[in-house]
Structures are given as C-alpha cells and as structure tokens.
Amino acid sequence: MNFFSSKVKKTAVKATLPSKPWYREYGEALLVAGILALIIRSFVVQAFKIPSGSMEDTLLIGDHLLVNKFLYGIQIPFTDGRYLAMRHPQRGDIIVFEFPEDRGKSYFQRRDFIKRVVGTPGDVVEVREKRVFVNGQPYYLANEVHKEGVLLPANLSPRDFMPPVTVPAGRYFVMGDNRDRSYDSRFWGFVSDGEIKGLAFIKYFSFSEEKYQNLPLVPKGDGLFGNLFRVLLSPVCARWDRFGRSIG
Template structure:
C-alpha cells in the first residue's frame, strides 16, 4: 500500500485534454508532412480522371522523405514513373500546387503530332486522355497539338493533363523539377458536385490510374 508520500496525484482534466490535443496536432503534422496530404481539385484539366470538386489523398512518402519546409530530399525512395499522377509546385508560381500525369521522365524524347503523343519515337495512348476540340492547332501558332521533339532534362518530368485540349501543362511552360514534386495522387476520398449541389457517391473510394 502506497504511503502518503508515494501517492500518485491524478492529472487534471484540463492537462489531459491539452496533452491529447498537442499529441494529435503533432501526429497530424507528421502525417501531413511525411506520409499523406489531402488536396482538392479546383479545375478541369484532369477530367475525366479527376473532376472539379474531387478531394484526393496524395502519398508523399513514395518519392522520398523531404526536409520539412524545403525541397531537399532526406531519404530518397523512388522517382515518379510514366503514368503517375503527381502533385507539384507550379514552376511559374511555387505557391500554387498543380496536378498532372507524368508522360516523360529524364532522357525521354517527347513529341506531339496532331494531338498524338510520341515518347522516344513510339506512339503512346493513355486511355484516360480526352479530346474535346476536333481542330489541331498548327505548331507555329501554339504548342497544344503539335510540339517538339524535345528531350526531358535530368532530374525533370514532362507532364500533361488528361483533358488534353484544356490543360496548361509542360507543353506551355516546360519541365517539372523532381524537387518540386510533392507526391503521387492515389485515391478520391470525397467528391462534391457544386453545379448539382450533391455528393458524387460513385467516385468516393476510387483509386486513381
């Protein structure tokens, strides 16, 4: 039996609650920084793969552990591959996050001929890609439908939106530095249709391909 000097003083309810909140905050920050982060899709550049109002989770660990608040990779794990859907800091405004599909990695030669994508001279057709404008814009006018050939620089990616006729991507502003990549999008956890004011239940839980 404990003596009077050995009696354990119970923590106050306030202290317990404060400690629980602090632990929860630390865990949330750790998960958000190193493991998984949530993003909301604001535009239609990745339709129909991702629609406006989709909420997604991004795996931040898959490409390596970064030093918090920097672009420095502390523990490299892997690099993005062709076909991955990645979130990255927009090269023209690093305060903004963009999401696109990787179509070219370091050393690849990228060319677009009349809307058709060629990688290293071979045609590549992503089933997720959609085209809504039947007109093919000449190369001298803008690079949307006729582009390249161009070789992807070291430690860089060439990315495009699945909504090919309505995506502001590498065709217009160039490569994505690997250091700017935040992670790989892998699942839709919520989807809100603002126009019809309703939940897209069928999209919740969809794994991204």
C-alpha cells in the same frame, strides 16, 4: 512513536497531492495529436481537392483524393531535399507538385497542381496534331480526351504542335488528361524532382458542384453560408460511385 506519526503524515500528504488540471491534460493531448497529424501530412499521406477540369475524365472537379508522400522519398519541409525513395516517378503516374511558375514565391504562396507524367529524364517528347510521341513512338492513354476539334498552329500555341524536347535529369514532363484544356509542360516546361509532393492513389470523396448549383434555394457563392450548405448537402451532392476508387 513520533517517527511513525511523521511517516504517516508524509504519506498522507503525498496521497492527496492534486493531479494535473483537466485543461492541461486536454492541451497536452491536442498537442500530441497535432504533432502526429503534421508528421503524417508531411511524410506519409496528404489530402487534396481537384479545383479544375484539366484531368477530366480521370479526375473531376470536386474529387477529393489522397497522395502518397513517401513513395518518391521523404521530403524535408521547406527544402527540396528528398530521402529514402522507394522509386522514382514513372511514365503514367499521376502526381501532385508545386507549380513551377511559383518558384520565386515563398513556400506558403506556392500552388499545387496535379498532372500525369508523360516524360521521364532522358525521354524525348513531341506533340504532332494533338498526338503525343515519346522517344519517337505514339504515346496514347485510354484516359486522355480531346474536347476541341480545331488544331492550333505552332506559331500560336504549343498545345497541338510542339517540337521535340529532351527531358533533363531530375526533371519530368507532365500533361493533363484533358489534353485540349490543360495548362501543363507544353506551356511552362518541366517539373523538378524537388517540386513533386507525391503520387495520387485513391479518391476518398467526390462532390458535384453541378448538382449543388441546380438545387433550389441554396447559396450559390463560396462564402460562409455557401460552404456550410455544401457540407450539409454533401450526401445529396456526392458522387457515390467515385468513393474509394483508385487513381490511374
């Protein structure tokens, strides 16, 4: 009888043990979600926003896009190592990369640029009177635009006249589609394989700053209220026709 009573008491004690506190359960869920988000951002896909007009009219200021980070190989954070690549960057790819002039800066100080690949390893790239030549042949894209008619002489700028350069192994020559208003490989050289973050493949959102600035009684700056108003007025200022468009 005593043995049975003792067993019942132990069972009752076990049944009434408290569960995890609610804040611990929420904390663990947030931790798991944060780890998954970090893995996806680091190895699968990452969102970027276009801040300048160097890729017009393919990409406009205010376009938000997604970048495929595993196509060119998985990159280990804080290193230049890349593994399990499905393919290498090809001519015509639009890529996001760390700005080569930031190479001496810390990882968190490096800026991201977006340009189109024009030359791959072994290619010879040249610019004559604004026209791009690759391996001696004209390289023209329907997407490229020229917004300035004046030719700058070679002794002033490599924008319109650049002598032939051979792209080294593990390097890429990139240019903006807005040829006359792009700061690219003509000025600062090649992008290394380790600096490439991925391939831009789709526009998921587009915000027209011009529409926003033309609205009455809205904060014009980038402060707290300005950014809050931009979020609230996104349906009004969105470029709906650009949503979900592939990039190429």
